[in-house]
Amino acid sequence: MAIGRETIENLLKLGNPKWKTSITSVEPNKLKTRGYPQEDLIGNISFPEMVYLLIKGELPPKSESKMFEAVLTSFCDHSVTPPSTQAARIIASTGSPMHACVSGGLLAFGKHHAxxxxxxxxxxxxxxxxxxxxxxxxxxxxxxxxxxxxxxxxxxxxxxxxxxxxxxxxxxxxxxxxxxxxxxxxxxxxxxxxxxxxxxxxxxxxxxxxxxxxxxxxxTIGTGIFMIGRLPALVAHIYEEQTREAPFRKLFDTEEIYYDGIDERRIIKEDEK
Amino acid sequence: MAIGRETIENLLKLGNPKWKTSITSVEPNKLKTRGYPQEDLIGNISFPEMVYLLIKGELPPKSESKMFEAVLTSFCDHSVTPPSTQAARIIASTGSPMHACVSGGLLAFGKHHAxxxxxxxxxxxxxxxxxxxxxxxxxxxxxxxxxxxxxxxxxxxxxxxxxxxxxxxxxxxxxxxxxxxxxxxxxxxxxxxxxxxxxxxxxxxxxxxxxxxxxxxxxTIGTGIFMIGRLPALVAHIYEEQTREAPFRKLFDTEEIYYDGIDERRIIKEDEK
Amino acid sequence: MAIGRETIENLLKLGNPKWKTSITSVEPNKLKTRGYPQEDLIGNISFPEMVYLLIKGELPPKSESKMFEAVLTSFCDHSVTPPSTQAARIIASTGSPMHACVSGGLLAFGKHHAxxxxxxxxxxxxxxxxxxxxxxxxxxxxxxxxxxxxxxxxxxxxxxxxxxxxxxxxxxxxxxxxxxxxxxxxxxxxxxxxxxxxxxxxxxxxxxxxxxxxxxxxxTIGTGIFMIGRLPALVAHIYEEQTREAPFRKLFDTEEIYYDGIDERRIIKEDEK
Amino acid sequence: MAIGRETIENLLKLGNPKWKTSITSVEPNKLKTRGYPQEDLIGNISFPEMVYLLIKGELPPKSESKMFEAVLTSFCDHSVTPPSTQAARIIASTGSPMHACVSGGLLAFGKHHAxxxxxxxxxxxxxxxxxxxxxxxxxxxxxxxxxxxxxxxxxxxxxxxxxxxxxxxxxxxxxxxxxxxxxxxxxxxxxxxxxxxxxxxxxxxxxxxxxxxxxxxxxTIGTGIFMIGRLPALVAHIYEEQTREAPFRKLFDTEEIYYDGIDERRIIKEDEK
The missing domain is CATH 1.10.230.10 (Cytochrome P450-Terp, domain 2)
Structure with a gap:
């Protein structure tokens, strides 16, 4: 098989890395996160320490580790009052799968909320x-x-x-x-x-x-950290909705809607004008 | 103002609770999750214990607490190989905000993945x-x-x-x-x-x-727990994409697309037939 | 530069198409959808005919074209009663951008709804x-x-x-x-x-x-067609929420929540047992 | 049944409309969009006219109707090159349902794209x-x-x-x-x-x-209109991915990833220091 220069150059160009990352490397039977083999991390560090390592690239000092644990825990839940929890439960009520409900809930983490x-x-x-x-x-x-x-x-x-x-x-x-x-x-x-x-x-x-x-x-990472802390509650609320409520439930009656300026109109066809 | 029976009955009907939950209660200056005041939980339990409490309604026994911490930690990251991470980074590349990128990543937690x-x-x-x-x-x-x-x-x-x-x-x-x-x-x-x-x-x-x-x-809660464990990596990858890569980057060239059976056609107008 | 057989084979492997599609081909200054140059389609076919072409690969016969137009139009809107519209507006209320609100609304197209x-x-x-x-x-x-x-x-x-x-x-x-x-x-x-x-x-x-x-x-394409027909209403509702309502509005009071079995508990530390 | 003043006032407060809209009113067997009974719109106006009516509150003049049809049609598709299409197909590859794939695609309509x-x-x-x-x-x-x-x-x-x-x-x-x-x-x-x-x-x-x-x-409605025009292509691409590609397909090899500065590290325990 003869391969021309152009082909080779094209192939070499394709060989350029598509992705670049400093977070985790993958080799067969070997996963290193921020340099640490994952089997050394599992069981040896706390979950909040893992979160810190993923985001900051370093393990936290002991005092920060305890503080970060408390911070994540404090974001836990505010019942059904936040729009994110309401959106997640409304979506769950339609029979969407767990991951779609969670995503819908997180989409409500807009600038006025999260x-x-x-x-x-x-x-x-x-x-x-x-x-x-x-x-x-x-x-x-x-x-x-x-x-x-x-x-x-x-x-x-x-x-x-x-x-x-x-x-x-x-x-x-x-x-x-x-x-x-x-x-x-x-x-x-x-x-x-x-x-x-x-x-x-x-x-x-x-x-x-x-x-x-x-x-x-x-x-700029603030919403990211809040989402990590709040996600478990979204999962719990969706699970509660799925297991304890009837599907497609009505949260209000049409009497609770105010129609603002919807007066009856009819289409005037060109030939009626 | 006189209120008729019908109105009152209607109003009473509206008074039915719109939402019901066993997860967290909200009163002014008082938040109780699964019965525990949140200020007693923050700093006293680990974040994985909070996750367990939210989902199962009870705090875990000590041995399960350590195990659950290891389980969540083990889900941490598999670099850019999972479709969820790719989707999240592609979305981040378009300039969508953090919460939208995370949601897009989680939407790839379909039945063949998560x-x-x-x-x-x-x-x-x-x-x-x-x-x-x-x-x-x-x-x-x-x-x-x-x-x-x-x-x-x-x-x-x-x-x-x-x-x-x-x-x-x-x-x-x-x-x-x-x-x-x-x-x-x-x-x-x-x-x-x-x-x-x-x-x-x-x-x-x-x-x-x-x-x-x-x-x-x-x-049925499996994907929920996986999402809790993997979310921090999604946040880290999106942050890496946002802070280290050029926006709207091209992941492949049009030469890498194979057009399958797109032969040129033209519209035949009725009067040309 | 000498290139070994292995490298070349590896490069050739990379040269495999990453993507394959029959929908639209892209060349410089030339876009063909299902074979038709896009500049021949724009202005010559109706939007529903384009939808039909994209999904089925062929332009519809005239009678089906009119029928499909009516079908898409019929899906238009059902006010704020569907969970998808509620989710979209709740998310809009948090200040999320238009595309995130639309996505959140569509996530409510679960099996009990769409x-x-x-x-x-x-x-x-x-x-x-x-x-x-x-x-x-x-x-x-x-x-x-x-x-x-x-x-x-x-x-x-x-x-x-x-x-x-x-x-x-x-x-x-x-x-x-x-x-x-x-x-x-x-x-x-x-x-x-x-x-x-x-x-x-x-x-x-x-x-x-x-x-x-x-x-x-x-x-299996039913939900897809429904989404095409309903999307304009979601956009209109989100726009109405963004332009006419106060941000982060409260849709109900805490009095409307029923807390089911949340009795006060306290953490018993190991050494208190 | 005796009802106290406070109860009545409370009930009246609940009676406040939860939702307000000018888009569509719902009564039993009667749906009016911007005032027009829907059964008068279906079959009498084009789908782009419905889009225009939903967003602007009025039907367009004839010339604008044709123009708006061309505008929506022109947004149709750009093959697999846009990040939104890639995200949608990657998500489809994981087995997520149609509505979740579409949502994920739309989330890539960030500021650098849509x-x-x-x-x-x-x-x-x-x-x-x-x-x-x-x-x-x-x-x-x-x-x-x-x-x-x-x-x-x-x-x-x-x-x-x-x-x-x-x-x-x-x-x-x-x-x-x-x-x-x-x-x-x-x-x-x-x-x-x-x-x-x-x-x-x-x-x-x-x-x-x-x-x-x-x-x-x-x-501010620009992205909304673009989404309406592009959605059919997303549906078509997702359908193509679901019906013609193997699930969970690999879009690149680990050789195409560049690990930037991931050097092996080990955890130093406190007592080893």
Whole structure:
């Protein structure tokens, strides 16, 4: 078989790698994640340590490991009130398979829902960057800017909780584990001002935003971490819907719909004009 | 204002609960998951224990807690070879936000991909049910039935690994933690037969199917648990794609497409006929 | 550069086409769909004819073209009552982008929702196959079998409409266009029996199932066609939600949730036992 | 039965409409879309007219009806080269059901892919707004601004086509149907400059952006319209994958993956340090 130069060059071009990754390598009978053989990881590290390793490329120090475990656990569930849980259960009610229901639930992690953790992380990370160490003054400035703009400060206030029990616990643990740094300090300083002047406290997103930022997570990964923490609840809710509710259930009656300006019309054909 | 009987009855009907759940209750400043106040769970239980609690309604015994941690960790990642990871990265390449990329990746958890763990769990659970305790004979029968049908036994053989390192490690841990029961025994007995006669070993799905079944998980929740274990890798891959690759990248050339029977045609107008 | 045999063979292997398709070919400045240059199709065929061409590989005869247009139009919208529309709007309310909202809505096209059209097509296609031309007797048998099993006959009865106005119109058009064949006849015969004995009429899925089957569509494509017809409404509903409603709106109050058996519990630590 | 004031007030509150819509009203045996009884629409209007009615709330004038039909048809298919089609087929290969595959495909309509039509519409609509009628000067300014910024002008140039055959045909039709207005004029003027100076022509998105803008569609609905036009191809590709390809097929070999910096590491336990 004779192979021309052009063919060979074309073939060589095809030989270019299609994919490039630093996460896991695959060889027959050998899987290495971030360099560690998977059989050495399984049983030797915690699941949150695996999450940390996958995202950051390194295993966490012991204190961060415990903190990250608490962070993931804190995202667990907020019953059927979040739109993501409602979407997942409504989809489950139609008989879609588990993986489609979970995906549908996650699609509701839009900027007004899951976006809260990313916005809170971004706000704190930008705040720390501009503070030059003067957290007190920066917190004051940030509060004033938000009040002036009329926007809510992300990470503060909650539509169901005046005092979010998860936030308080997370801050306690951050101090106990020595994981509380300058971002958490900024969040707490903002809380002091807001509590005194507006009666508003930090919510779970504010607490986790400070802690995750102090652990070096970039704000763009915030929704990713929230999804990891919340997914088990979506699975549990879908399973509950599938096993305990009738399929295709009606969540409301047509009487609960308001038809806004739908007046009867008829098609005028050209020859009727 | 006078309210008629009909109105009241209608209103009362509307008062029926729209949603019913046993997972988490919400009151102002109080969240209870499966009865436990969330602030008591955060920092006191591991994340896998939270997953177990959400799905099963109870906290696991200590040995199962360690085992479940290893199971979730074992699902971590298989590089860019699974269709779910490819779909997630292709979607990320178009500039879709993180939550949409994750959802797209999970949609590839179809019956031929993530379905493997459910099929393996179902096969073992049905096997144990019909065994009346005679595992040896049941394993033999099951192997013969599958060989006769020409189907692969779910949970055995792997397209990349002759000896899946994750399976071996999981079985070791199951024995060490005392979590190996009759389903795992059935899986191991099937492996003995297949290894001798076909040179085929258990893969990660076979091992986890035995272990999860011994922990009392119904096979219908298998994909749900796999998704929880694999989600962190999807997040890591999407993040890698977003931060290290050019947007909208070309994964292949048009030369790599084969057009099967697309011959040029033209539209014949009625008046040309 | 010397290239060894092994390398060349490996390269040749890589040269195998990654993708194979009969739908559209791509060359520079030339796109042919099912053989027709796209610039000849645009402006010369209707959009439903394009849909037909893409799915079936041929342009439809004139009568089928008009019928298929009516079928797609009939799937248009059922207000906010379907779970797919609710899911799409709930997701839109969280600020997810249009394409993510549409995807979430489509994920609710599960077997109990969009599955209805496929089930109806399958039922009619299997009925015709076993009828050996005796539609009257087959219809009788099918009704008896369903009544005995306690299942609903797919395509008959509707939870909002006793007499589905879309079904009646579609059947009229099928007769007018000469598109009514043996599957539609079977559907109508079943309706006669059900109407007399149970007061139940054909719904939109029953009518379209008969018509699409008579046009030669396999039942497995039913959900695909329904999605094409319904997608514009999802886009319209998402747009309405985004432009007229406040973000992250509350669809119900916590008072409307019933917590089933969530009694307060506390964690018993090992050393307290 | 005695009902207290509080109960009644509570019940009345529940009676507030949960949903509000102007698209379609539902009464028993009566469905009205934008005021028109659906049985009057089916068979009397084209499917693109239904799309227009759903989105804009009015039926289109005759010329726009033909133009909109051509626009939807032009979005039909670009073979397996778009990431959305690849994602849909990869997901189909795993055995996911049709609706999940379609959803996964649509999730790839991110800002770098489907975003092109919206960006092109936005660019033209903003250009027209600032032009005060002087299209020539505005086009010159816009080209200069983009060239200076180094960004591509959305709607011009194509990675596969030097002269997009769909764009040329659409512009011809817009003139023939009298649907070409100031936005299309701006697009054509930009093309004249780019063609002379850079050899770059309008692509399908540029042409449709001008035309849809002249028909009064807001740029934020661009992706929605593209999805409606492209969905049939996704359905056809998924169907082709499901019926002609082996399940779970391998699109590349592990040799085509480049592992970037995955060096073997081992876990150092605390007591080994």
């Amino acid at each position: 976006g809260a953790i990313e916005n809170a992380m971004k706000t704190l990370q930008e705040g720390v960057k501009r503070s030059h160490g003067d957290i007190e003054a920066t917190a004051r400035e940030m509060v004033d800017e938000f009040l002036e703009s009329g926007d809510k400060i992300p990470g503060f206030g909650h539509r169901y909780h005046n005092e979010d029990p998860r936030a308080r616990k997370l801050i306690e643990l951050a101090k106990e584990y020595g994981c509380s740094g300058i971002h958490t300090e900024l969040a707490l300083t903002i809380q002091s001002i807001l509590l005194e002047e507006k009666g508003i406290r930090m919510n779970i997103d504010g607490a986790n935003a400070g802690i995750l930022s102090d652990m070096g997570f970039d704000w | 379905g493997a763990i459910e099929n393996a769990m179902k096969t073992l659970q049905e096997g144990v049910k019909r065994s009346h305790g005679d595992i040896e004979a049941t394993a033999r029968e099951m192997v013969d039935e599958f060989l006769e049908s020409g189907d692969k036994i779910p949970g055995f053989g792997h397209r990349y690994h002759n000896e899946d390192p994750r399976a071996r490690k999981l079985i070791e841990l199951a024995k060490e933690y005392g979590c190996s029961g009759i389903h795992t025994e059935l899986a191991l007995t099937i492996q003995s037969i297949l290894l001798e006669e076909k040179g085929i070993r258990m893969n990660i799905d076979g091992a986890n199917a035995g272990i999860l079944s011994d922990m009392g998980f119904d096979w | 599955g209805a059209i496929e089930n109806a097509m399958k039922t009619l296609q299997e009925g015709v196959k076993r009828s050996h031309g005796d539609i009257e007797a087959t219809a009788r048998e099918m009704v008896d079998e369903f009544l005995e099993s306690g299942d609903k006959i797919p395509g008959f009865g509707h939870r909002y409409h006793n007499e589905d106005p879309r079904a009646r119109k579609l059947i009229e058009l099928a007769k007018e266009y000469g598109c009514s064949g043996i599957h539609t006849e079977l559907a109508l015969t079943i309706q006669s029996i059900l109407l007399e004995e149970k007061g139940i009429r054909m719904n939109i899925d029953g009518a379209n199932a008969g018509i699409l089957s008579d046009m030669g569509f396999d039942w | 975003g092109a039509i919206e960006n092109a519409m936005k660019t033209l609509q903003e250009g027209v707004k600032r032009s005060h009628g002087d299209i020539e000067a505005t086009a010159r300014e816009m080209v200069d601004e983009f060239l200076e910024s180094g960004d591509k002008i959305p709607g011009f140039g194509h990675r596969y086509h030097n002269e997009d055959p769909r764009a040329r045909k659409l512009i011809e039709l817009a003139k023939e149907y009298g649907c070409s207005g100031i936005h299309t004029e701006l697009a054509l003027t930009i093309q004249s400059i780019l063609l002379e100076e850079k050899g770059i022509r309008m692509n399908i998105d540029g042409a449709n952006a001008g035309i849809l803008s002249d028909m009064g569609f807001d740029w």
